[in-house]
Amino acid sequence: MREIKFDTIRDKVSKLCIDANCLLGDDVVKAFKDGLAVEESPAGKDILNQLLDNEQIARKEMMPICQDTGWAVVWVRMGSGVRVQGGELYDAIQQGVAKGYKEGYLRKSIVEDPLRRKNTGTNTPAIIYTDIVPGDGLEITVQPKGGGSENMSEVKMLSAADGADGIAKFVLDRVWRSQANPCPPIIVGIGIGGTFEKCAMLAKHSLLREIGSVHPDPFYANMEKELLERINRLGIGPQGLGGRVTALAVFIEAFPCHIATMPCAVNINCHAARHKSVNF
């Protein structure tokens, strides 16, 4: 049995929270630059240039790209041959999130109850999803998820008869109704199949993919390409001021499905598409 120290996990998670919030991925920066080449709207170009400037300032000063430093969504892939020495895995993650949000001067955005709304002051609890996998590895990914784009997300229980056209109609309608709210240019994560809650998790997980990557299944690769083109014909543009670059990417994750159902979830990410991973 391989042992990994509690303190090591806590400290790495803390650093992931800070890095994910302050250092935007190269794929997103490239997508802004690619967007500049196709954007026709002067206001849209101006916004994309400001996002590039903002990314540079955040990187240089290690300050968050966006003041909404998000829910800390944490994805764990833990080998069955690993154990944590000196404490529990989930405690190490929660303590790491609290430490990172404090030491990185990140905003604490979590209230302890949805109706009574008192801030927990630590940005915990983190939301943790765990897969137990073969081997003795441990991979932890922190995905800070902003509230504004989360609010524009939705699950719909479609039927088999709705098919790919039904999915497209739902996705386009969801993006159209969102307009400027989720801070376009957006990344559109789509989960199809599974149960009601599974498809929502698929949609969220899909947002971890690198922008520019191609879906391994040609059927879905084609669907992603078509949806991206159609979304970018909606005219919403950067920050909803009108333009060509409404979305930077569409990601689909599909899963086996019950014969009676075809759930679909759309999880929208703002342009600050943040996630960082570490392997132990």
Place this chain on the structure above:
Amino acid sequence: MAKKITAPLSPETVKDLRAGDSVLLSGTIYTGRDLAHKRLTDSIKAGEKLPFDLAGAVIYYVGPAPAKPGQVIGSAGPTTSYRMDTYSPLLMEKGMRGMIGKGNRAQSVLDAMKKYGAVYFAAVGGAGALIARTIKAARVIAYDDLGPEAVRELKVEDFPAIVINDMYGGDLYKDGVAKYKKE
């Protein structure tokens, strides 16, 4: 070319602004988002004194990130505005003349803007580090217990924003998107 304007806003300034105008805002503005709006509204209804003067006031929908040592404020970009729609007409009735956020407003807010003479600006969502550079002073003046949602008084210099809705019914979101819509 951006118009240079000063907050609090005079009636003349509001009258001069049109949807689509770029502005550089200087002066004093106040932060407020969901819970602060609820408390301000409760205070107005109870006839209590407000933590700041609403006459000509500009409210910026933001919950900033904490300042690092030596910083005035952390990242400070706009939050989505529709969550404040319920509260905005009453604040305009009591003197508020400007709102800064992002995203579309309810018809009730647009109607109140025409009725009282007010303007809605958008700042660039997700450009919080860039925007923070235009904030020269920040202090909490009310509701400290709300943390990031506390009301802060901000001194800004050349804060960049764009007029989305003016007091004449102009709507940049509607016009801008219509120009590029193909589907």
